[in-house]
Amino acid sequence: MKNIVVLTGAGISQESGIRTFRDSDGLWENYKIEDVANFDSWLKNPDLVREFYNQRRKQIIDAKPNQAHIELTRLEKYFNVSIITQNIDDFHERAGSKNIIHLHGEIKKVKSVRNPDYIKELEGWELTKNDIDEFGEPLRPFIVWFGEAVQMIEPAIDLCQKADIFIVVGTSLAVYPAAGLINYTTSNSKKYLIDLNDVNKDIRGITFVKEKASIGVKKIVEEILEENQIFEKLNKDE
Numbered sequence: 001m002k003n004i005v006v007l008t009g010a011g012i013s014q015e016s017g018i019r020t021f022r023d024s025d026g027l028w029e030n031y032k033i034e035d036v037a038n039f040d041s042w043l044k045n046p047d048l049v050r051e052f053y054n055q056r057r058k059q060i061i062d063a064k065p066n067q068a069h070i071e072l073t074r075l076e077k078y079f080n081v082s083i084i085t086q087n088i089d090d091f092h093e094r095a096g097s098k099n100i101i102h103l104h105g106e107i108k109k110v111k112s113v114r115n116p117d118y119i120k121e122l123e124g125w126e127l128t129k130n131d132i133d134e135f136g137e138p139l140r141p142f143i144v145w146f147g148e149a150v151q152m153i154e155p156a157i158d159l160c161q162k163a164d165i166f167i168v169v170g171t172s173l174a175v176y177p178a179a180g181l182i183n184y185t186t187s188n189s190k191k192y193l194i195d196l197n198d199v200n201k202d203i204r205g206i207t208f209v210k211e212k213a214s215i216g217v218k219k220i221v222e223e224i225l226e227e228n229q230i231f232e233k234l235n236k237d238e
Contacts, residue, residue, distance in 0.1 A: 001078075001079055001080050002079050002080065002164040002165060002228075003079070003080045003082070003159075003162050003163050003164050003165070004075055004079045004080065004081045004082070004163065004164065004165045004166075004167065004224075005081075005082050005084060005159050005160055005162075005163040005165070005166050005167070005185075006072055006081065006082070006083050006084065006166075006167045006168075006169060007084045007085075007086075007166070007167070007168045007169070007171065007178065007181055007182075008083065008084070008085045008086065008087060008092070008168075008169045008170055008171070009085075009086045009087065009168075009169070009170040009171025009172075009175075009178075010086070010087060010170055010171065011169065011170020011171060011195055011196065011197070011212075011213055012066075012068050012069065012087070012091075012169045012170035012213040012217075013066075013087050013089055013091055013170070014170065014212075014213070015066040015067070015068065015212060015213060015214055016063045016064060016065060016066045016069075016089075016091060017059070017063050018059065018060065018063060018087075018089060031052050033146075034146075035048060036048065036049050036052040036053075037143075037145050037146050038145045038146045038147055039145055039147065039148065041145075042140055042145075046129070046138060046140075047129075049140075049141070050127050050128070050129070050141075053107065053127065053141045053143065054125060054126050054127055056088075056107060057107050057108065057122070057125040057126075057127075058125040058126075060088075060089045060090070060091075060107055060108075061108075061125050063089075063091075064091075064094070065091040065092070065094050065095035066091070066213070066214055067214040067217075067218065068169065068170075068213035068214045068216075068217040068218075069091045069092055069094075069095035069097070070095045070096070071214070071217045071218045071221050072092070072095070072097060072217060072221070073095055073096040073097055074221055074225070075221060075224065075225075076096075076097065076098065078225070078228065078230055079165075079224075080099075081097070081098075081099065082099045082100075082101070082159045083097050083099065083100045083101070084100075084101045084103060084156045084159065084160075084178075084181065085100060085101070085102055085103065086103050086104055086171060086175065086178050087102075087104070088102065088104055088105050088106055088107040088143060089107060090106065090107070090108055101152050101155055101156050101159070102152065103144070103150055103152050103153065103156060103178055104143065104144045104150070105141070105142045105143035105144045106142050106143075107141070107142075107143070108121060108122055109121055109122060109142035110122050110127055110131065110139040110140065110141060110142055111139060111140060111141075111142045112133035112134070112135070112137065112139060112140075113133075113137055113138075113139075113140055114133065114135050114137060115133060115134070115135070118133050118134065119142055120139075127139065127141065150177055150178075153177050153178075156178075156181055157181065157184050160181045160182070160184040160185050161184050161185070161186070163185050163186075163189050164188075164189055164190070165189060165190045165191075165192075165224060166182065166185045166189050166190070166191045166192070167191075167192045167193075167194070167217075167220060168182065168191075168192065168193040168194065168195070169194045169195070169213050169216070169217055170194070170195060170213050171195065172195055172197055172198075172199040173193070173199065173203070182203065182206075187205065190207075191203075191205060191206040191207065192206065192207045192208075192209060192220050193206050193207070193208050193209065194209045194211060194213060194216030194217060194220060195209075195210065195216075196210060196211060196212045196213075198210075
């Protein structure tokens with residue numbers, strides 16, 4: 001069974017109503033990134049950081065996976081599919097994908113500052129200063145902030161090295177270390193990049209699909225199924 005690895009970025013969740021990581025005005029959900037996405041900010045103004053992630057968490061809980069997330073699950077019937085996402089939402093899980101690596105953390109989880117192994121699911125959308133760890137210290141969002149190590153990059157690299165097909169959705173491969181994952185794929189692996197924005201066309205051996213995620217993913221999924229003679233099986237089942 002072929003191994004398919006899918007790397008997703010902000011563009012795949014945009015159609016669910018989630019704004020992209022950085023808008024053209026340099027703000028992230030109307031906040032300056034440097035005020036909410038590093039540990040120094042947490043130390044200086046934890047209330048502001050909590051409020052920012054509370055609002056994002058509430059927005060994500062109220063939103064739903066879109067067709068791009070759902071289309072990817074079609075591949076799991078016939079291939080070994082792994083999702084590597086830069087997104088902190090849970091849309092892939094809610095769409096039905098099973099094997100998911102979150103490179104930058106998960107919005108619905110919180111963790112201890114002192115004990116990195118203390119991670120828990122937050123009930124509801126609101127994290128308050130009364131949510132504490134075993135040391136009585138406030139829990140922080142389970143998010144990889146700027147300047148922090150991307151702990152899941154090594155497992156992601158291992159998957160990419162085994163990929164027969166590598167699909168990039170909704171990211172222009174500009175944010176590292178995630179952008180470097182494509183370099184770990186083999187020369188024999190088939191590669192696609194789906195993004196509505198202009199991307200680096202210097203990447204060799206990759207098929208570019210300039211479409212929004214829902215359209216581009218459906219197109220590539222159907223192409224992969226057809227190339228593997230799976231459409232006939234689908235038609236018989238129907």
